[in-house]
Amino acid sequence: MVLLFCIVSYLGLITNFNDQRKLEHQRFEREIDSLIDRLSQRLRQQAEIIPFLDGMREALLSNNKEAISNIFDQHWTLLHFHSGVEFVRLYNTSNELTADWGITELNVNDDGVILKWIKEVHQNEIPISPLLCRQNCIQLTVAPLLIEGQTAGIAVIGISLADALLAFKRISGADIGLLLHNSSSADLEALHIESWESSVVALTNKVDSYKILNAASKAYSFTDSLKNIVQINWNHRHHQIKLYPLNSVNKNMAHLVVISDVTSAVNNIYDSVWKIALIGLLGLIISEFLLFSIFTRLLSRLKDVSFTLPLLASGQFEDFRHSLTLTKKKQTYRDEIDMLYDAAVELSRQLEDLEQKVSSRAKLLIAQKDELSRERDFVANLLDTAQVIVLTQNSSGKIISMNAYGEMLTYYAEDELKNTPFLNILVSDFDSHELSMHLDEINQGLREQLRHEAITHCKDGTTRHVAWLHSRLSWNSIDDPSILSVGLDITEYKRVEGHLAWLADHDPLTNLYNRRRFSDELEQAISRSDRYHHTGALLFFDLDRFKYINDTSGHQAGDALLRMVAGMLLRTIRSDDISARLGGDEFAVILPEINTEGAIEVAKKVLAHLSETQLTINGRTHKVSASIGIALFPEHGENVHDLLAAADLAMYQAKDTGRNAWYLFSKEDRSRERVQTLVYWKEKIEYALLHDRFMLYFQPIMNVHSKEINHYEVLLRMHDVDGSILSPAGFITAAEHTGLIHSIDHMVLHKAIMQAAKINQNKKNSISLSINLSAHAFNDPELLPIIKQKLVDHKVDPKTLMFEITETAALENLPGARALMKEIKDLGCGFVLDDFGVGFSSFYYLRELPVDTVKIDGSFIRNIIENKDDQILVEALCSVASGFGKNITAEFVENEKVFRVLGKMKIDYAQGYYIGKPAPYGTYFFQDREL
Known part of the structure; x- marks a missing residue:
C-alpha cells in the first residue's frame, strides 16, 4: 500500500507539474505574440506621424525627394538610437523609392518582396506587419502615408526583435533565443548548432543557454520534437525547451526558443515522494509492533474462554459460569474479552431460561391451535370483504378460489371459474405467452412477485381494466395453491388518465391541438421535410376585432366564435393537415408537402369560408375576418422558433396591408429585417x-x-x-x-x-x-x-x-x-x-x-x-x-x-x-x- 501510494502520489505530482508547465508555456506564447504586436503597433504609430513632420506634407504631395530627405534627416538619429529602428524607406504613389535611411541586410530578392507588399498596401490602404528573416529577423511595418484621407506614399520601417526578446526575459524570467533554420548566417557572433542546421543569432544568458541547446540537439531533432515541450538534464539541473515558430516570409525558417529552469519543481517532487515513502515505512514498522503486543495478551485470554464452551453445549450452565469465574482475571480497564466473558455468562442464563420455557410452551400448543382456527376464520372474512379481487392458482395456472368481491365485479360465481385457466379471463389480444412464462417462473421459485395490467372479461360481456399482483406461495402437491393473485380495478383511473392525456395535447374549447402539441407536430413536419426534400407551409392567423366581440357580446360569444372557426378549419383543410389553437384568438395550420401556390390557395379558401361565417347573439350579428401570415419550410425557417417568428411577422404584415388578407413571408421584404431586428434584440436581452x-x-x-x-x-x-x-x-x-x-x-x-x-x-x-x-x-x-x-x-x-x-x-x-x-x-x-x-x-x-x-x-x-x-x-x-x-x-x-x-x-x-x-x-x- 505504501508503494502504491508513492506511485499514485508521484504520478499526480508529475501530472500537476506537466499541466502547470503547459499553462506556463501558453502564457509564454501569449507574451511573445503580445510583444511582437506591440512592436508592430509602435512602428505603425511612428509611420503615422511622418506626414505630420514640419514641411513633410508639402514635400510628400509634390514628391520632392530632396526635401523629403532633408526633413527626415533631422529625425532619423533620434528614431534610430531612441526607438531602435534599423531602417526607414519612403516610396511615392508610383511605388518608387523616394528616400531611405539605415543599413539593412536585405538582398535584391527582398526588394521584390517589399515592393509586392507596397503594392498591396497601396491598393488596400491598410498597413501590414510582416516579419522578414535572413541573417537576422526584422519586424517590418508597411503603412500608407495618409494626408487628408488620401495616400501620399508608403513608408517601410524595420526594427530588430532584440528589444522584444529582452522584454520577454524581464517579464517571464526564462531565457529566450532566436534560431534561424537552414540559414547561412554571415554574422560572426552567431552561434551554430550543426545537428539542427541552425544559427542562434540572439540568445539571453548566452554561454549557458548555448550549452543547453547543444545538449538538446544531441537528444532531439529540430522542429519535430521541440514543437512540444522537451526536458533535459544539464550540469545537474533540469531545463525545459520549447520552440515557437515565427510567421515570417520564409516559412519554418525562424523560431523563438524558450529555455526554462525547472530544477526546483522537479526536486520538490522527488523530495515529496521520498518523504511519503519514509513516513509510510515508519508507520508500518510501528503498527506491526503494536499489533504483536496487543494480540499476544488477548489471544491467551480468548483461549481460556474456548476451553469452557463445551460445558455450555452440554447444558451444564452452572459449571460453565463457575469455570469462567475462575479463569477471569481482574482488569483495570475493560476490553472486548471482558465483554465476551459477560456475554457468555448472560448467554448461559438465557439458554437456561429458554430450556425452561420450552417445556411450558408445550402446554400452550392446544390453546394456540384454537386461536389459529379463529385467525383462519378472520382471514377468510377479510378476503371476502376486501375491495380487491383475490384468487389463487395451482401450479398448472388454473383458478382454485376467488373472493366475494371478485364474484361481484366479474359477475362470475366462484364455482364457475374453478379449474378454469387464469389466462382465459383476460382479453385475447393480451400477450398471454409472456404472462404464462412469467407465472411459470413464480411456480419454479425463480421470482417472488409479478405486477402487470390487463383487461379482464366479465360474465355480462363488459371488460374491466385490472392491475394484478401475483405472489408465490409454498405448495406440496399439484392441487395446492401455488400463486396468490390480487387484482385492483383501475378502470375509472384509466378513463381519467386517458382524458388527462387528451387535455395535455388539445385545447378543451375547440378540440384542436394546443401550442405544446402543435410545436411537436411542426418540429416533426420540418424534420420530414428536410429528410425527404418536400416543401411545406405554415399558416398563422388571428381573428380581426375579436376583443371587440368579447367586450360587446361577452366571453360566451367569443367562445362560440372560436368553436365555429375551429369547425370551419377542420372542414376546409386536408385530412393530413394539422390545425391548432395557439392561444386567445390565434390559430395555426401545418400544410405538409405543399408548394407556395397551394399554400396561398388554402389561405384564400380559409378567408373565404371565414367571410361566410356569422355569429348572431343577443340580436347582434358579428362578421368574422382574419389576417393570415404564410411561411414556407424549410425556406423561411429550419426550426420551430424561426418559422413561427416568420409566420407571425407575415401575419402582422397582412394586418398592415389591410385586414381580412394574407401575406407570404419573403426574405427580400422588410419582414426579414424584422426577424433580424428580433434576433438582434434577443441576443442583447439574453x-x-x-x-x-x-x-x-x-x-x-x-x-x-x-x-x-x-x-x-x-x-x-x-x-x-x-x-x-x-x-x-x-x-x-x-x-x-x-x-x-x-x-x-x-x-x-x-x-x-x-x-x-x-x-x-x-x-x-x-x-x-x-x-x-x-x-x-x-x-x-x-x-x-x-x-x-x-x-x-x-x-x-x-x-x-x-x-x-x-x-x-x-x-x-x-x-x-x-x-x-x-x-x-x-x-x-x-x-x-x-x-x-x-x-x-x-x-x-x-x-x-x-x-x-x-x-x-x-x-x-x-x-x-x-x-x-x-x-x-x-x-x-x-x-x-x-x-x-x-x-x-x-x-x-x-x-x-x-x-x-x-x-x-x-x-x-x-x-x-x-x-x-x-x-x-x-x-x-x-x-x-x-x-
Whole structure:
C-alpha cells in the first residue's frame, strides 16, 4: 500500500507539474505574440506621424525627394538610437523609392518582396506587419502615408526583435533565443548548432543557454520534437525547451526558443515522494509492533474462554459460569474479552431460561391451535370483504378460489371459474405467452412477485381494466395453491388518465391541438421535410376585432366564435393537415408537402369560408375576418422558433396591408429585417440578463397639496456594452415576441423589492415604489409566488409597493388581470392604472379592476395650457375617478404652469420633468440623507 501510494502520489505530482508547465508555456506564447504586436503597433504609430513632420506634407504631395530627405534627416538619429529602428524607406504613389535611411541586410530578392507588399498596401490602404528573416529577423511595418484621407506614399520601417526578446526575459524570467533554420548566417557572433542546421543569432544568458541547446540537439531533432515541450538534464539541473515558430516570409525558417529552469519543481517532487515513502515505512514498522503486543495478551485470554464452551453445549450452565469465574482475571480497564466473558455468562442464563420455557410452551400448543382456527376464520372474512379481487392458482395456472368481491365485479360465481385457466379471463389480444412464462417462473421459485395490467372479461360481456399482483406461495402437491393473485380495478383511473392525456395535447374549447402539441407536430413536419426534400407551409392567423366581440357580446360569444372557426378549419383543410389553437384568438395550420401556390390557395379558401361565417347573439350579428401570415419550410425557417417568428411577422404584415388578407413571408421584404431586428434584440436581452446589464431608474412623484415626495416610479433601463443607456421602447417588443418578457418581469421584481428594502432600512417615513408590469405578466404562473417570496426574503412592507398596469395590458386578459390583481392586493400591495383615458372603455375598467390610483395619460396633460378641450377632458376624468374613490396622478408635468393648473383640479399627485427626471438609485437615495 505504501508503494502504491508513492506511485499514485508521484504520478499526480508529475501530472500537476506537466499541466502547470503547459499553462506556463501558453502564457509564454501569449507574451511573445503580445510583444511582437506591440512592436508592430509602435512602428505603425511612428509611420503615422511622418506626414505630420514640419514641411513633410508639402514635400510628400509634390514628391520632392530632396526635401523629403532633408526633413527626415533631422529625425532619423533620434528614431534610430531612441526607438531602435534599423531602417526607414519612403516610396511615392508610383511605388518608387523616394528616400531611405539605415543599413539593412536585405538582398535584391527582398526588394521584390517589399515592393509586392507596397503594392498591396497601396491598393488596400491598410498597413501590414510582416516579419522578414535572413541573417537576422526584422519586424517590418508597411503603412500608407495618409494626408487628408488620401495616400501620399508608403513608408517601410524595420526594427530588430532584440528589444522584444529582452522584454520577454524581464517579464517571464526564462531565457529566450532566436534560431534561424537552414540559414547561412554571415554574422560572426552567431552561434551554430550543426545537428539542427541552425544559427542562434540572439540568445539571453548566452554561454549557458548555448550549452543547453547543444545538449538538446544531441537528444532531439529540430522542429519535430521541440514543437512540444522537451526536458533535459544539464550540469545537474533540469531545463525545459520549447520552440515557437515565427510567421515570417520564409516559412519554418525562424523560431523563438524558450529555455526554462525547472530544477526546483522537479526536486520538490522527488523530495515529496521520498518523504511519503519514509513516513509510510515508519508507520508500518510501528503498527506491526503494536499489533504483536496487543494480540499476544488477548489471544491467551480468548483461549481460556474456548476451553469452557463445551460445558455450555452440554447444558451444564452452572459449571460453565463457575469455570469462567475462575479463569477471569481482574482488569483495570475493560476490553472486548471482558465483554465476551459477560456475554457468555448472560448467554448461559438465557439458554437456561429458554430450556425452561420450552417445556411450558408445550402446554400452550392446544390453546394456540384454537386461536389459529379463529385467525383462519378472520382471514377468510377479510378476503371476502376486501375491495380487491383475490384468487389463487395451482401450479398448472388454473383458478382454485376467488373472493366475494371478485364474484361481484366479474359477475362470475366462484364455482364457475374453478379449474378454469387464469389466462382465459383476460382479453385475447393480451400477450398471454409472456404472462404464462412469467407465472411459470413464480411456480419454479425463480421470482417472488409479478405486477402487470390487463383487461379482464366479465360474465355480462363488459371488460374491466385490472392491475394484478401475483405472489408465490409454498405448495406440496399439484392441487395446492401455488400463486396468490390480487387484482385492483383501475378502470375509472384509466378513463381519467386517458382524458388527462387528451387535455395535455388539445385545447378543451375547440378540440384542436394546443401550442405544446402543435410545436411537436411542426418540429416533426420540418424534420420530414428536410429528410425527404418536400416543401411545406405554415399558416398563422388571428381573428380581426375579436376583443371587440368579447367586450360587446361577452366571453360566451367569443367562445362560440372560436368553436365555429375551429369547425370551419377542420372542414376546409386536408385530412393530413394539422390545425391548432395557439392561444386567445390565434390559430395555426401545418400544410405538409405543399408548394407556395397551394399554400396561398388554402389561405384564400380559409378567408373565404371565414367571410361566410356569422355569429348572431343577443340580436347582434358579428362578421368574422382574419389576417393570415404564410411561411414556407424549410425556406423561411429550419426550426420551430424561426418559422413561427416568420409566420407571425407575415401575419402582422397582412394586418398592415389591410385586414381580412394574407401575406407570404419573403426574405427580400422588410419582414426579414424584422426577424433580424428580433434576433438582434434577443441576443442583447439574453446578454443583459446573463451579465446583469439591466438597471433601475427612479422618477419622483410629488403630492400636489403637501409638495412632499414619498413615492417613486421604477423605470427599467439597459446598460449597453458601448456604455449607452437604452430605454425599454427598443427591447420590450422583442422580449414579448421571444418569450423573454417573463424573465425581465422576474428580474425587475427582484431588483425593485430589494431596492425598496434598502431605501426603507433606516427611514423614519417609509418610501413607496411603483413597479411596472408587462402585458404578459397576467399569463405568468410564477409571478405571484415570486412576489410573495421576495417580500418575505427582504422583509418589505407590502404597503410600500404598488404595481402599474396599462389599459391595453388589462384589455389583453381582463379576467386574468382581475384575478391576479386581487391576489396581489390581498398581500397588501396597491395598483395603479396607467394611460387612463386613452381607451373608450376606461371607465369600465375603472369599475371592474381593483385599482387604487389612476394615472392620466400624458397626451392630455402635455398641452393642457393651450388646449381647452384637454382641460375639460382631464376635469371629467378626475371627476369620475374621484367618484370611484381613486387617487389621481398626472404624468408629463413639464413646467410650473402645468403644475399650477393641475393644482386647481382634483389631482392628487404629479409626475414629470418639472418634478424630477428619471435617474439611477444614487441620485435620489443615500443611506444617511433624508429625501
